[in-house]
Amino acid sequence: EIVLTQSPGTLSLSPGERATLSCRASQSVSSSYLAWYQQKPGQAPRLLIYGASSRATGIPDRFSGSGSGTDFTLTISRLEPEDFAVYYCQQYGSSPRITFGQGTRLEIK
Amino acid sequence: EVQLVESGGGLVKPGGSLRLSCAASGFTFSSYSMNWVRQAPGKGLEWVSSISSSSSYIYYADSVKGRFTISRDNAKNSLYLQMNSLRAEDTAVYYCAREGPFGIPFDYWGQGTLVTVSS
Numbered sequence A: 001e002i003v004l005t006q007s008p009g010t011l012s013l014s015p016g017e018r019a020t021l022s023c024r025a026s027q028s029v030s031s032s033y034l035a036w037y038q039q040k041p042g043q044a045p046r047l048l049i050y051g052a053s054s055r056a057t058g059i060p061d062r063f064s065g066s067g068s069g070t071d072f073t074l075t076i077s078r079l080e081p082e083d084f085a086v087y088y089c090q091q092y093g094s095s096p097r098i099t100f101g102q103g104t105r106l107e108i109k
Numbered sequence B: 001e002v003q004l005v006e007s008g009g010g011l012v013k014p015g016g017s018l019r020l021s022c023a024a025s026g027f028t029f030s031s032y033s034m035n036w037v038r039q040a041p042g043k044g045l046e047w048v049s050s051i052s053s054s055s056s057y058i059y060y061a062d063s064v065k066g067r068f069t070i071s072r073d074n075a076k077n078s079l080y081l082q083m084n085s086l087r088a089e090d091t092a093v094y095y096c097a098r099e100g101p102f103g104i105p106f107d108y109w110g111q112g113t114l115v116t117v118s119s
Helices: none
Strands: A004-007 A010-013 A019-025 A034-039 A046-050 A063-068 A071-076 A086-094 A097-100 A104-108 B003-007 B010-012 B018-025 B034-039 B045-051 B058-060 B068-073 B078-083 B092-099 B106-109 B113-117
Touching (some): A004 A086, A019 A086, A034 A063, A071 A086, A097 B045, B018 B034, B018 B092, B018 B113, B034 B078, B034 B106, B045 B068, B045 B078, B045 B092, B058 B068
Parallel strands (some): A010 A104, B010 B113
Antiparallel strands (some): A034 A046, A034 A086, A063 A071, A086 A097, B003 B018, B034 B045, B034 B092, B068 B078, B092 B106, B092 B113
């Protein structure tokens, strides 16, 4: 099973700043089948990035993903107030097919 | 508009059973693989099970294998999760999620239904 480790656990930043979230896999993620989700309190997760770097439909271009192999990054170029949430990475290319990271909480400083 | 609406959650005693449903609309349900994902209170996301469009391929997380059964009825545009031998650690919000086309993972999610296992 591929274990995903996200860092940091909590990130405190101000609106307008740049956020960099990390996701490290215990083994190589097949074909960059790595996704990022955003979840706000009381809501279902929302797909942001898939295939490591492709934005999902309707996602603003301030969100970008990069990486390959075992190291992946989600970058939010300029934080908006609505971006403060919990972010999860997910790998979906390996048996038992799908695992999630433990999440990074992005909070307002 | 794609919609996924879960139902069937509630309070159940340890060892009991529950059947969750997910009603889909706004897309051709029979063309998409579907999944269940759960989230324990205050915790992260855990994939539970997936089923291919024609039910040919079914997978489970180790934590639920042998106790949970995923199924679907394409004529009714519905996804199900039969949960038996429930444990306290199964307490969570259960989401159904659609696997998108062309290698896109979970592109649409329901609002979730809460399952509480407690005596």
